[in-house]
Amino acid sequence: MSSAPVSPADRRFVTVTETVTEISPFTLNAWMSRPDIVPCRDVLLVRATMEPGFCHPFHHHPTREEIIYVVSGQAEQWCGDSYRVLKPGEMVLIPKGEVHGTYNPFREPVVFLAILSPAEAAGPDMVDSSGEAPWLGKREALGLPACVMRPV
Amino acid sequence: MSSAPVSPADRRFVTVTETVTEISPFTLNAWMSRPDIVPCRDVLLVRATMEPGFCHPFHHHPTREEIIYVVSGQAEQWCGDSYRVLKPGEMVLIPKGEVHGTYNPFREPVVFLAILSPAEAAGPDMVDSSGEAPWLGKREALGLPACVMRPV
Numbered sequence: 156m157s158s159a160p161v162s163p164a165d166r167r168f169v170t171v172t173e174t175v176t177e178i179s180p181f182t183l184n185a186w187m188s189r190p191d192i193v194p195c196r197d198v199l200l201v202r203a204t205m206e207p208g209f210c211h212p213f214h215h216h217p218t219r220e221e222i223i224y225v226v227s228g229q230a231e232q233w234c235g236d237s238y239r240v241l242k243p244g245e246m247v248l249i250p251k252g253e254v255h256g257t258y259n260p261f262r263e264p265v266v267f268l269a270i271l272s273p274a275e276a277a278g279p280d281m282v283d284s285s286g287e288a289p290w291l292g293k294r295e296a297l298g299l300p301a302c303v304m305r306p307v
Numbered sequence: 308m309s310s311a312p313v314s315p316a317d318r319r320f321v322t323v324t325e326t327v328t329e330i331s332p333f334t335l336n337a338w339m340s341r342p343d344i345v346p347c348r349d350v351l352l353v354r355a356t357m358e359p360g361f362c363h364p365f366h367h368h369p370t371r372e373e374i375i376y377v378v379s380g381q382a383e384q385w386c387g388d389s390y391r392v393l394k395p396g397e398m399v400l401i402p403k404g405e406v407h408g409t410y411n412p413f414r415e416p417v418v419f420l421a422i423l424s425p426a427e428a429a430g431p432d433m434v435d436s437s438g439e440a441p442w443l444g445k446r447e448a449l450g451l452p453a454c455v456m457r458p459v
Contacts, residue, residue: 167401196402222340
């Protein structure tokens with residue numbers, strides 16, 4: 156075994172050492188599959204931790220399909236105009252371009268995997284829809300607790 | 308809320324009720340993202356449980372990239388000619404066509420997510436490589452414990 160640095164093209168295994176962490180306005184991210192880590196072409200994978208009271212408000216990905224899979228805690232997960240409280244082992248499939256959002260009005264962090272495909276795509280990664288009808292005020296109209304983002 | 312059956316084209320959320328279970332020679336599978344469950348085009352997702360002493364021996368997927376992400380337990384995970392013991396929260400990226408295998412010589416089940424992309428692809432889903440050089444006898448030469456498959 157050599158201790159020389161492994162280039163992303165040669166890396167296959169991703170443990171905590173190889174993970175790339177990032178703070179976003181919504182979550183604490185541990186990137187595991189991304190072209191700067193492994194030679195992925197089709198699948199991006201990030202493990203995200205969303206603290207109590209936080210959210211990733213209504214948005215969409217114009218160029219990628221997404222799966223959100225809950226590892227621990229629970230998420231108020233929206234897709235289109237409906238939501239479910241997803242528990243560990245449950246998921247949502249979000250077709251390309253479909254508006255969705257993840258909210259944590261609960262008392263514990265929610266940890267989820269976000270799986271996006273393809274890995275490389277032209278155009279914006281994400282488009283915010285939270286200020287537009289019919290998403291603006293949609294949760295509030297249902298009496299759901301307000302959630303915030305981190306100022307970054 | 309209606310109790311009418313939801314068609315795969317209209318389904319987004321997948322809980323234990325919507326999961327499709329299957330017994331394979333290697334694992335007990337809970338399919339979550341597959342075209343008969345949700346309208347996925349890019350990502351297949353299955354949660355697999357491999358019992359102690361079982362394996363999915365060396366094979367490859369000619370048409371799909373794969374990620375294996377360990378949820379609980381541990382896996383002796385091969386990719387190309389090297390392996391790592393993956394623990395919960397760790398993964399391997401397997402480029403399209405690269406030979407790999409998952410072995411559980413440990414004393415507890417290993418639960419992992421297999422993520423494959425794209426969802427639909429022409430050609431065989433899987434090609435067995437375990438009877439060919441250099442894979443045949445590779446683990447045994449290292450003194451690693453034999454693992455079996457379920458007769459189905």
